[in-house]
Amino acid sequence: MLPALPGAVVEEIAAFGRYAASRGWVPATSGNFSRRVDARHAAVTRSGIDKGAIAPGDVAVIAIDEPVPPRLSAETPLHLARYRSDAAVGAVFHVHTVAATVLSRLYEREGVVRTDGLEMHKAIGVRTHESTVEIPIFANDQDTFALAARVEARLGADPAVPGYLLAGHGIYAWGATAADARRHLEGLEFLLACHLEERRLR
Numbered sequence: 001m002l003p004a005l006p007g008a009v010v011e012e013i014a015a016f017g018r019y020a021a022s023r024g025w026v027p028a029t030s031g032n033f034s035r036r037v038d039a040r041h042a043a044v045t046r047s048g049i050d051k052g053a054i055a056p057g058d059v060a061v062i063a064i065d066e067p068v069p070p071r072l073s074a075e076t077p078l079h080l081a082r083y084r085s086d087a088a089v090g091a092v093f094h095v096h097t098v099a100a101t102v103l104s105r106l107y108e109r110e111g112v113v114r115t116d117g118l119e120m121h122k123a124i125g126v127r128t129h130e131s132t133v134e135i136p137i138f139a140n141d142q143d144t145f146a147l148a149a150r151v152e153a154r155l156g157a158d159p160a161v162p163g164y165l166l167a168g169h170g171i172y173a174w175g176a177t178a179a180d181a182r183r184h185l186e187g188l189e190f191l192l193a194c195h196l197e198e199r200r201l202r
């Protein structure tokens with residue numbers, strides 16, 4: 001039996017949705033969000049809803065280790081794969097930012113976007129700005145089960161960066177809590193925005 005959906009979890013997801021919408025990160029119903037409910041279950045947003053105006057009925061509780069029920073987002077496997085791979089992952093947020101979408105296309109062949117020497121590296125757990133961060137990029141794929149397997153195989157047990165890009169699509173980030181996932185997403189997005197701006201100015 002599935003556990004009840006805690007109101008606090010819905011509110012965390014809805015609050016992130018409002019924030020993401022205020023930043024222009026979830027245009028045209030894009031994006032999807034999830035939050036671990038317990039060791040075996042997660043709450044995920046339903047498909048096609050306005051992610052800036054999430055209501056309790058827009059979030060479903062599902063089993064992490066079971067097949068994805070109908071009418072949920074096609075991207076649900078990408079969320080569940082993160083929870084399966086790492087028991088410490090408590091929230092996964094996916095948004096469609098311009099910087100993530102553009103840079104993931106420009107660097108798809110390299111399979112990585114690199115940023116150097118930025119203080120914001122610390123937001124994703126890097127100790128010093130004197131570092132190079134490599135944000136992984138994966139080719140987009142409508143077969144999201146195959147895509148999730150490819151992502152997890154490359155990320156491994158201890159990913160260096162708490163996020164990745166899907167080429168021409170957007171960005172995924174995660175953390176132990178919703179606040180951690182949001183901080184990681186904000187940090188990664190800032191790094192990408194800086195990289196894009198530097199390329200423009202050069």
Ligand SMILES: CSCCC(=O)C(=O)COP(=O)(O)O
Nearest residue numbers: 028030031032047048073074
């Ligand atoms: C309108 S964007 C296309 C689908 C997508 O990439 C996305 O993030 C939203 O999908 P969902 O099914 O979760 O609403």
Ligand SMILES: [Zn+2]
Nearest residue numbers: 030031169170
């Ligand atoms: Zn998407």
